[in-house]
Amino acid sequence: MILAYLLALTCICAVHSECPFGWVVGNTSCYLFHHEKLSWTVASHYCRSVGGHLATVESKQEKDEIHEFSKFHSAGDFWLDGIDDVHESDWRWASTYSIINPTFWHPGQPDNLKGNEDCLEVRIGDNGQWNDDDCAKHQFCLCEKSLN
Ligand SMILES: [Ca+2]
Ligand SMILES: [Ca+2]
Ligand SMILES: [Ca+2]
Numbered sequence: 001m002i003l004a005y006l007l008a009l010t011c012i013c014a015v016h017s018e019c020p021f022g023w024v025v026g027n028t029s030c031y032l033f034h035h036e037k038l039s040w041t042v043a044s045h046y047c048r049s050v051g052g053h054l055a056t057v058e059s060k061q062e063k064d065e066i067h068e069f070s071k072f073h074s075a076g077d078f079w080l081d082g083i084d085d086v087h088e089s090d091w092r093w094a095s096t097y098s099i100i101n102p103t104f105w106h107p108g109q110p111d112n113l114k115g116n117e118d119c120l121e122v123r124i125g126d127n128g129q130w131n132d133d134d135c136a137k138h139q140f141c142l143c144e145k146s147l148n
Contacts, residue, residue, distance in 0.1 A: 036140070
């Protein structure tokens with residue numbers, strides 16, 4: 001009886017072992033909506049400290065998936081991994097320095113307002129489309145790590 005119980009527990013744990021506790025299971029990645037407002041740099045460090053990186057959106061499918069998750073898991077706009085702080089308007093995923101393609105900018109964005117917007121945020125009120133904002137602004141963030 002006890003053995004059967006332990007076996008059942010093992011099976012339950014195995015089913016949920018793809019993502020750590022508290023992370024959302026996506027199609028190809030695990031996502032963590034962090035509910036503390038942080039500057040982009042501190043948010044990036046936070047995601048690394050939990051074994052991931054700020055989320056990179058690499059397809060329409062991933063963009064839509066994250067937008068659906070955000071309806072339930074995010075209290076507001078959140079940082080992604082994108083930056084253009086090395087060369088203005090040259091948007092890259094910071095964790096890999098790969099060019100951001102495709103992009104999902106909100107109409108009129110990125111506008112580099114006041115010459116000081118070099119970090120990428122998701123605006124949940126704008127259907128999950130993107131805005132560039134001041135990296136020093138404190139914002140929620142989305143971490144990502146690979147499914148394994
Ligand atoms: Ca990704
Ligand atoms: Ca910029
Ligand atoms: Ca902007």
